[in-house]
Amino acid sequence: MNLLEKLHSEVASLSKSERKVADVILADPHGAIHKSIATLAQLADVSEPTVNRFCRTLGAKGYPDFKLQLAQSLVKGTPFVNRHVEQDDSIEDFTGKIFESTMAALNVTRKHIDIETLEQAIEALSQAKKISFFGLGASASVAHDAQNKFLRFDTPVMFSDDVLMQRMAAINSGPGDVIVFISHTGRTKALCEIAAIARQTKAKVLGITAFPSPLADECEMVLSTQVPEDTDVYMPMASRIAQLVLIDVLITGYTLRRGPDFRDKLRLIKESLRDSRFGKVDGV
Amino acid sequence: MNLLEKLHSEVASLSKSERKVADVILADPHGAIHKSIATLAQLADVSEPTVNRFCRTLGAKGYPDFKLQLAQSLVKGTPFVNRHVEQDDSIEDFTGKIFESTMAALNVTRKHIDIETLEQAIEALSQAKKISFFGLGASASVAHDAQNKFLRFDTPVMFSDDVLMQRMAAINSGPGDVIVFISHTGRTKALCEIAAIARQTKAKVLGITAFPSPLADECEMVLSTQVPEDTDVYMPMASRIAQLVLIDVLITGYTLRRGPDFRDKLRLIKESLRDSRFGKVDGV
DNA sequence: ATTATTTTTGTAATTTAATTACATTTATTG
DNA sequence: CAATAAATGTAATTAAATTACAAAAATAAT
Numbered sequence: 170m171n172l173l174e175k176l177h178s179e180v181a182s183l184s185k186s187e188r189k190v191a192d193v194i195l196a197d198p199h200g201a202i203h204k205s206i207a208t209l210a211q212l213a214d215v216s217e218p219t220v221n222r223f224c225r226t227l228g229a230k231g232y233p234d235f236k237l238q239l240a241q242s243l244v245k246g247t248p249f250v251n252r253h254v255e256q257d258d259s260i261e262d263f264t265g266k267i268f269e270s271t272m273a274a275l276n277v278t279r280k281h282i283d284i285e286t287l288e289q290a291i292e293a294l295s296q297a298k299k300i301s302f303f304g305l306g307a308s309a310s311v312a313h314d315a316q317n318k319f320l321r322f323d324t325p326v327m328f329s330d331d332v333l334m335q336r337m338a339a340i341n342s343g344p345g346d347v348i349v350f351i352s353h354t355g356r357t358k359a360l361c362e363i364a365a366i367a368r369q370t371k372a373k374v375l376g377i378t379a380f381p382s383p384l385a386d387e388c389e390m391v392l393s394t395q396v397p398e399d400t401d402v403y404m405p406m407a408s409r410i411a412q413l414v415l416i417d418v419l420i421t422g423y424t425l426r427r428g429p430d431f432r433d434k435l436r437l438i439k440e441s442l443r444d445s446r447f448g449k450v451d452g453v
Numbered sequence: 454m455n456l457l458e459k460l461h462s463e464v465a466s467l468s469k470s471e472r473k474v475a476d477v478i479l480a481d482p483h484g485a486i487h488k489s490i491a492t493l494a495q496l497a498d499v500s501e502p503t504v505n506r507f508c509r510t511l512g513a514k515g516y517p518d519f520k521l522q523l524a525q526s527l528v529k530g531t532p533f534v535n536r537h538v539e540q541d542d543s544i545e546d547f548t549g550k551i552f553e554s555t556m557a558a559l560n561v562t563r564k565h566i567d568i569e570t571l572e573q574a575i576e577a578l579s580q581a582k583k584i585s586f587f588g589l590g591a592s593a594s595v596a597h598d599a600q601n602k603f604l605r606f607d608t609p610v611m612f613s614d615d616v617l618m619q620r621m622a623a624i625n626s627g628p629g630d631v632i633v634f635i636s637h638t639g640r641t642k643a644l645c646e647i648a649a650i651a652r653q654t655k656a657k658v659l660g661i662t663a664f665p666s667p668l669a670d671e672c673e674m675v676l677s678t679q680v681p682e683d684t685d686v687y688m689p690m691a692s693r694i695a696q697l698v699l700i701d702v703l704i705t706g707y708t709l710r711r712g713p714d715f716r717d718k719l720r721l722i723k724e725s726l727r728d729s730r731f732g733k734v735d736g737v
Numbered sequence: 738a739t740t741a742t743t744t745t746t747g748t749a750a751t752t753t754a755a756t757t758a759c760a761t762t763t764a765t766t767g
Numbered sequence: 768c769a770a771t772a773a774a775t776g777t778a779a780t781t782a783a784a785t786t787a788c789a790a791a792a793a794t795a796a797t
Contacts, residue, residue, distance in 0.1 A: 184745060202521055206784060216747045221785065232784060233517065233754095237486055240521045244528040256709060260572055263709065264702050268563040271698050272556050279552040288544055307601050314594035314693075406701040409598070410694055414555050417690040418548050425540060425547065468774060490755060500776045505756065516755065517783095 171242035172235070173198060175227060187223045189213040194239070202240045206232045267406070274407035275414060278394055282415075286390050291422035293373045293390070297347040302328045303335045304351035305360060307409055311377075312351050315416045322427070332359045339363045342372040349375045353394075353408050355382025364388060377412050455526035456519070457482060459511060471507045473497040478523070486524045490516045551690065558691035559698060562678055566699075570674050575706035577657045577674070581631040586612045587619045588635035589644060591693055595635050595661075599700045606711070616643045623647045626656040633659045637678075637692050639666025648672060661696050 180191045193213040194201045201209065210217045224235035258266070294300060300319055304312035309330030316328030329335045342348060348367045352360055355378035364387035367374050376388030385391045394411040464475045477497040478485045485493065494501045508519035542550070578584060584603055588596035593614030600612030613619045626632060632651045636644055639662035648671035651658050660672035669675045678695040 186746060203518070205782080207782090217784075218748090218786080219746060222746090233520075234487070236517075236521065237524045240524050241528050244525050258709065260568055260575070260706060263705050264566060264568070264571065265563065267702050267705060268559055268698060271701070272559055275552055275556055275559075279549065282548060284544055284548070287548065291544070307598065310594045310598035310601055313597055314591065317591050317594055406698075410697060413694060413697070414552060414690075417555070418551050421547050421551060422544060425542065470775060489753080491753090501755075502757080502777090503775060506775090 172227065172229075172238040173242040179227065183223070183226065186213075186215045186219045187226060189215055190220050190223045198239060198243055202236050202243065271407045271410050274411050278411040278414070281393065283392070286392055287418065287422070290375050290390050290392065290419060291426060293347050293375065294419060294423050295426040296345070297324055297373070298345040299325045299327070299342070299347070301326070301338055301342070301346070301348045302351065303330075303338075303348065303360065303363065305330055305332070305357055308351040308353055308412070311409055311412045311416070312349070314413060315349065315351070315420075318416065318420045319423075322423070332363070335360075335363050336366065339367040339372075340370070342367055342370045344371040346370075346372040347375060348372050349377060350384060350388065351412060352376070352378045352382075352384050353412075355379040355384035357384070360384055361387055377415055456511065456513075456522040457526040463511065467507070467510065470497075470499045470503045471510060473499055474504055474507045482523060482527055486520050486527065555691045555694050558695050562695040562698070565677060567676070570676060571702065571706070574659050574674050574676065574703060575710060577631050577659065578703060578707050579710040580629070581608055581657070582629040583609045583611070583626070583631070585610070585622055585626070585630070585632045586635065587614075587622075587632065587644065587647065589614055589616070589641055592635040592637055592696070595693055595696045595700070596633070598697060599633065599635070599704075602700065602704045603707075606707070616647070619644075619647050620650065623651040623654070623656075626651055626654045628655040630654075630656040631659060632656050633661060634668060634672065635696060636660070636662040636666075636668050637696075639663040639668035641668070644668055645671055661699055 176191060176195065180188055180195075183191055190209065190213045193209060204212070206217050206220050210220045213220070221232055224232050227235065229235035229238055302312035302315040302319075304310075312328050312330065316326055319326040327338065329338060339348065348364075350360055350364050355376070361383045364374055364376070364384060368387060368389065374387065374389045376385050376391045377394060378384050378388075378391065380391050380393040385393075392415050394408050394415065460475060460479065464472055464479075467475055474493065474497040477493060488496070490501050490504050494504045497504070505516055508514075508516050511519065513519035513522055586596035586599040586603075588594075596612050596614065600610055603610040611622065613622060623632065632648075634644055634648050639660070645667050648658055648660070648668060652671060652673065658671065658673045660669050660675045661678060662668050662672075662675065664675050664677035669677075676699050678692050678699060
């Protein structure tokens with residue numbers, strides 16, 4: 170709870186003089202942060218120590234600290250809150266909510282990311298003989314995207330959103346191969362079975378999925394993207410974005426691990442794409 | 454521009470002693486807001502007036518005002534800064550940078566989003582006889598994802614990452630159809646040509662792409678996702694995320710526009726997927 | 738109702754912090 | 768290598784915040 174909210178909720182329990190101070194501040198919080206304790210005391214018609222005590226009552230160390238906290242609580246935005254879309258939202262409303270929820274999801278994912286697993290995953294990828302990305306439904310496009318990124322390197326990479334193909338590929342994998350399973354829920358039966366098969370071949374199995382979940386159990390390494398989401402009515406949105414950003418992180422780690430000479434190759438690929446574009450070359 | 458950003462961008466133009474002050478603050482901005490001018494001067498090994506002058510250089514009224522502004526710019530946890538990944542970054546470092554850059558990109562996109570175009574686009578989609586999503590390379594997976602989302606409704610939807618297929622589909626489109634072109638650069642020649650063809654058929658052409666750009670010129674409606682990015686060495690990451698979130702916004706608008714009875718259908722689809730999963734049903 | 742006790746508030750003194758004026762040093766240029 | 772301008776520091780001044788204590792108000796108990 171920030172200071173301003175606290176102030177609102179505690180005015181009732183303040184003493185008479187302290188409430189006078191609170192009133193002056195609440196009337197113009199933005200102005201208050203530039204007032205000295207003397208000015209504020211005068212405006213509230215109380216003594217300076219009263220203002221000081223008031224600050225301490227609100228949990229601040231003193232008047233300057235109080236102003237600091239007040240200033241911080243006045244910063245507008247209150248972003249990163251996962252608010253649900255309502256039927257009568259205006260376009261601005263739900264657009265803002267979606268962007269904010271997505272950012273909130275990214276924030277949560279970043280905070281809970283397991284660096285150790287990430288390190289293992291990057292290590293495994295950079296030493297892989299072959300890399301595969303498997304996903305179904307909405308997660309298929311995430312897997313597709315991952316393949317697209319890794320296609321720029323010289324390690325063989327495949328992607329599939331077909332259960333039979335995935336099963337066959339899993340059976341034919343072996344030590345040194347990395348198979349990445351992508352799933353929002355981690356509960357898709359077909360994918361769990363395939364992950365189990367893949368593990369028996371001693372291939373490295375990485376899950377980008379919910380934890381805990383049946384799929385996570387089958388994986389050697391798990392990067393968790395569990396994000397609280399309103400999945401009842403709408404479809405997974407924010408969690409899929411989190412998955413994609415995780416893949417961005419993986420590929421960045423992979424690129425860095427492979428060293429600078431590798432980056433020259435990337436530049437070559439970019440140049441080879443130039444002819445298909447109008448002027449000013451850029452990424453795809 | 455908040456104080457912290459300003460500080461970052463102006464360190465270069467500061468004098469030697471002032472830069473020492475800046476360094477101390479940048480090393481621990483959160484700590485700085487609780488230091489007195491004397492402590493800070495001591496840490497930076499400069500005199501107190503130097504700190505004071507430093508504050509004025511940054512546009513503050515004095516030291517207390519500077520602290521106030523600094524406190525405010527620290528509220529969001531210092532995200533939203535587009536910092537580049539460096540060769541010797543640790544995993545924590547570049548992970549943080551990627552997440553932050555992505556969030557920064559989303560923030561920029563949200564701010565610059567054209568609500569009017571968005572409204573037109575949602576209107577067009579909800580009345581479409583057929584919806585197509587076209588993209589190439591990395592943007593193909595974005596288009597793929599969009600198709601996946603719209604497949605849950607009763608409007609015919611297609612996706613293609615094949616230039617010939619796209620061309621044929623464009624020729625066979627007509628009034629009432631909506632074709633969405635997705636491209637990071639907006640400079641892919643093949644896609645521009647197809648967009649031009651599509652327009653001649655009187656189909657509604659929506660671009661999710663950079664503006665201004667050759668592709669944007671061919672589109673009736675453009676949702677811009679131009680994001681400053683380090684595209685020289687690595688591949689487009691943040692801008693693709695912005696495109697995906699825009700699609701989330703479009704589909705949310707579409708769903709809301711179609712009304713509550715429509716949402717029951719969504720629930721039916723979800724239930725039909727239940728059998729393919731272990732326990733606790735959820736989105737895909 | 739009145740006194741004792743606690744709580745609240747204010748006055749004045751003290752301490753701490755920030756700023757100003759001016760001197761000195763350091764860099765810059767002809 | 769002067770001469771000038773810019774940058775930095777010292778010391779004095781002013782402003783701000785806090786503390787200690789006393790007075791007043793409110794509450795409780797007899």
